[in-house]
Amino acid sequence: MPSIRVVAFAQARELLAAPACALELQNAATVGEAWTALRERYPALLALESVRLARNGKIASNDESLHDGDELAVLPAVGGG
Amino acid sequence: MSHRIVDRPIDPSEVERQVREAGYGGVALFLGVVRERSDDERPVTGLSYEAFAPMALQSFEEIAAEARRRFGDVRIAIAHRIGELRVGEIAVVVAAGAPHRAAAFDACEYAIDELKRRAPIWKKEQYADGSAQWRENAGTGGPEGHATP
Numbered sequence: 615m616p617s618i619r620v621v622a623f624a625q626a627r628e629l630l631a632a633p634a635c636a637l638e639l640q641n642a643a644t645v646g647e648a649w650t651a652l653r654e655r656y657p658a659l660l661a662l663e664s665v666r667l668a669r670n671g672k673i674a675s676n677d678e679s680l681h682d683g684d685e686l687a688v689l690p691a692v693g694g695g
Numbered sequence: 696m697s698h699r700i701v702d703r704p705i706d707p708s709e710v711e712r713q714v715r716e717a718g719y720g721g722v723a724l725f726l727g728v729v730r731e732r733s734d735d736e737r738p739v740t741g742l743s744y745e746a747f748a749p750m751a752l753q754s755f756e757e758i759a760a761e762a763r764r765r766f767g768d769v770r771i772a773i774a775h776r777i778g779e780l781r782v783g784e785i786a787v788v789v790a791a792g793a794p795h796r797a798a799a800f801d802a803c804e805y806a807i808d809e810l811k812r813r814a815p816i817w818k819k820e821q822y823a824d825g826s827a828q829w830r831e832n833a834g835t836g837g838p839e840g841h842a843t844p
Contacts, residue, residue, distance in 0.1 A: 624745055624817035625829045664835075668815075671750050687747060687815075691831035694744070694751070694775060694816025695727050695787050695807060 615639060616682035620652060626665065626688040629658040639680060645669060646676030648686055664691045697772040698755040700748045705774045707788045713772035714792030721796035723803035727787035729780050733830070738823040744777045744786060747815040751775065754814045761809070762791070762802040769793040769802040775816060786818075811835075 615638045622630045637652055645667050653659045667674050668687040680686065697713045711724050729742050759771040772790045780786055787810070791803035810816075811832045821827045 621747075623747055623815065624819070627745075668747075668750060671753065687750070689747065689815050690817065690829070691835040692812075692814060692816055693818040693829065693831045693835070694746070694814045695811035695832065 616641065616643070616680065618648060618680055618682075618684045618686050620648075620686050620688065622688040623690065624693075625690045626659065626662060629661060630656055630688075631658075637686070643680050644676060645674045645678045645680060645686065648680055649676070649688075652686075652688075659688075662688075662690055665689060697770075698752050698759070699774045700746050700751055700777055701774060702776070702778040705776055705785050705788050707785065707790075710772050710774045710788040711790045714770040714790045716770065716792060718768075718794055719770070719792040719799075720794055721799035722790060722792045723796070723799040725787075725789040725803050725807050726785050727807070729782050729784050729786055731782045733820055733822070737820075739782060739820050740823050741779060741781045741821045742786065743779050743819045743821065744775070745817045745819075746775065746777050748777075750815045755810070758806050758809045758814075762805050765805065766793065766798045766802045769798050771802055771806050773806060773810065775810075775814070777816075 617638050620637050621634045627633050666689045733739050755773045770792045774788045776786050789807045791799045793799040819827050819829050
């Protein structure tokens with residue numbers, strides 16, 4: 615099974631109770647499917663109202679495919695500046 | 696390297712120096728400073744900023760390239776602080792240089808507006824009563840966010 619690395623920031627990091635974790639996926643999983651699986655495993659993440667997801671440092675759409683070793687970043691609504 | 700994310704105080708003159716050119720007669724400098732009150736008027740003792748640094752620096756590069764397409768011959772440098780900041784400290788510096796002032800002002804405003812809209816940087820406000828809260832910028836939870844079912 616492919617495995618990805620999840621990194622989380624701000625509220626997402628606090629809800630995950632860790633800055634990063636590994637997630638095992640079914641073959642040919644998409645970004646959206648990984649996000650669903652992550653929230654099933656860490657239901658605290660359901661409290662996030664709006665997030666963007668980035669695959670290997672680039673904003674990704676839900677239907678984008680994930681591959682073994684990819685990094686999926688969980689980015690809550692931003693507050694810089 | 697004209698853009699930076701740093702965990703120590705930012706010297707605005709170092710950022711401004713990045714956008715100097717012999718042909719540039721205008722340099723606009725924006726400082727974002729920690730305010731003593733939140734938008735909902737709660738007394739703030741400090742902020743903590745967190746960034747996804749490689750992606751944030753990439754977004755600064757993209758914003759600077761977009762500003763050149765929109766406003767022509769402009770150069771932009773951005774420095775953003777992370778970590779714990781107190782009231783009055785500088786959180787972000789944006790410098791824009793151009794041949795004339797109109798393009799420098801326009802590029803500087805465009806860069807800070809876009810940074811606030813999309814750079815992967817987050818802020819947590821610390822309040823005088825000991826509580827704390829992550830605060831998002833206006834308009835960032837919008838249509839491009841992934842809807843949570």
